[in-house]
Amino acid sequence: MxxxxxxxxxxxxxxxxxxxxxxxxxxxxxxxxxxxxxxxxxxxxxxxxxxxxxxxxxxxxxxxxxxxxxxxxxxxxxxxxxxxxxxxxxxxxxxxxxxxxxxxxxxxxxxxxxxxxxxQLAFAFAESRSRFDLDRLDTTAQADGDDLILNGHKTVVLNGAAADTLVVSARTGTAENNGVSLLLVDAETPGVTRNNYKTVDGHNAAEIYFDQVRVPRANLLGTEGQALPVIEKIIDRATFAICAEAVGAMESALEKTVEYSKTRKQFGVSISSFQALQHRMADMFIECQQARSILMMAAMELDAGNGVAPKAVSAAKSRIGKAARHVGQEAVQIHGGIGVTDELDVAHLFKRLTTIQHLFGSTDFHTQRFIKA
Missing domain, CATH: 1.10.540.10 (Acyl-CoA dehydrogenase/oxidase, N-terminal domain)
Known part of the structure; x- marks a missing residue:
């Protein structure tokens, strides 16, 4: 192939x-x-x-x-x-x-x-008690004439600080048809409150509150109450994207660690000559190669559109999550104390790799999802 x-x-x-x-x-x-x-x-x-x-x-x-x-x-x-x-x-x-x-x-x-x-856009879907369950929503959008009245709280909205328009997931409909819908909401609409902040890896996010926010029904995305499959599909695509980002970050961390080991001297010789560290860096290389292989598999399944993409994405997220933890921690440990300082890029690679492990489902979550699939 x-x-x-x-x-x-x-x-x-x-x-x-x-x-x-x-x-x-x-x-x-x-x-x-x-x-x-x-x-x-x-x-x-x-x-x-x-x-x-x-x-x-x-x-x-x-x-x-x-x-x-x-x-x-x-x-x-x-x-x-x-x-x-x-x-x-x-x-x-x-x-x-x-x-x-x-x-x-x-x-x-x-x-x-x-x-x-x-x-600028942002997708507001996570809630304080939803964990990784996309269907567990307390945010509601109740019909009021030609509008929907939106109430709720969304947490860790990526790019929420800069977004001009928010795509918001909410429950709509009656008790018998209480499905998930998507709404396009102007971020400056009365009743929208944003608490902005930087995440540990340097990206921007926000806690967003909706209090009696009036949204025109014309701003519904797709069919009312039937948005969950669409959300799941796009979240899988985003999960694949951060897996690719993690592979790039791991390769950069490995490269910088090998380079550092050649310049850092101990007992009069570079630490790259120590067999124990050579073995550890070899393990990092193997983890990077395995991560790249499963990423390519997930890419092919996503493009094939044969129905097994969710399983392939979870396999990739699970394996790459484990690799990201191993490579990130080893990079920091081989660098020593400087590996956790803000002045060194490896520390920031470690922060991003750690964050990616928990975005759109943790390593354990995707391992279980893969098993169920």
Whole structure:
């Protein structure tokens, strides 16, 4: 089987790699992370100009194709650079929901400005007691004439601090038909309250409260009460995307650890000559290669559309989650005390890898999901 990238995919990878190396160094990233801004909007506009915001979408939607392999190419490089700009939250998650469930007018109104870099989106779905159960919602949207009245609280909304429009999951309908629906909500609508903050890995998020928020029924995405399958599909796609990001971050952590071991000296020799550390770094390399292999398997299953993608994604998340923990911890330990300081990029790779282990379902959650599948 041919696992090589197409010419277009290789060009895409080269484009992202060049930007990360030339314009997105660690010190540059840290200026954004330590500032009050949720991310660098100039870089976001650059992403749009280079066509990266088109990658998650099909040609029918105005994108570049939207294959899982295309997405993998970009997210791996983003992982190496620890990119904090919200491609995942704005385009893959919220944009993916609009692309999957939205009407043609809705796609024109929201996807076009998104791909042009002029609109920020966020998907508000997690709640304080929902854990990883997408169907466990306390947020409600009750009919009131031509509007829906939205009430509830969403937690850890990725890109919630910067979003212009929120895609919100809520329960609608009667007691007999109390299904999950998706609503497009202007973030500045009266009754919407946002508490913004930076996450431990430098990304932006928010706690968002909805108090008697009036949403036009025209802002429903898809069929009322039948949004759960759409949400599950897009969450799987986002899970795959962060798996690709983790593979890139792990490879970067391994590379930096090997390089450090060649320059750090102990007892008059570099620590790379110590057999025990050689074995540990060899184990890190094996973990990275296994993670890459299962990521490619998940990409092929997602693109095949044969119904086994959820199982493949859970297999990847489970295996890559274990690898991310091993590689991240080993990178920090081999670096020693400096490995946990803010001044070293490896510490931030470790933070991102740790966060990814729990995004969209923990390693244990996806292991159990794989078994049930």
């Amino acid at each position: 041919d696992f090589s990238l197409s010419e277009e995919q290789q060009l895409l990878r080269d484009s992202v790699t060049r930007f990360i190396r030339q314009d997105y160094g660690f010190e540059t990233r840290q200026k954004t992370v330590t500032s009050n801004a949720p991310f660098n909007r100039e870089y976001w506009q650059t992403f749009a100009e280079l066509g990266w915001l088109l990658v998650p979408f099909s040609e029918d939607e105005g994108g570049l194709g939207g294959s899982a392999v295309d997405l993998m190419v970009v997210m791996e490089e983003f992982g190496k650079g620890m990119v904090v700009e919200p491609l995942l939250a704005s385009a893959i998650l919220a944009g993916g929901l609009i692309a999957e469930a939205g009407s043609e007018p809705q796609k024109n109104d929201w996807l076009t400005p998104l791909m042009e870099g002029n609109l």
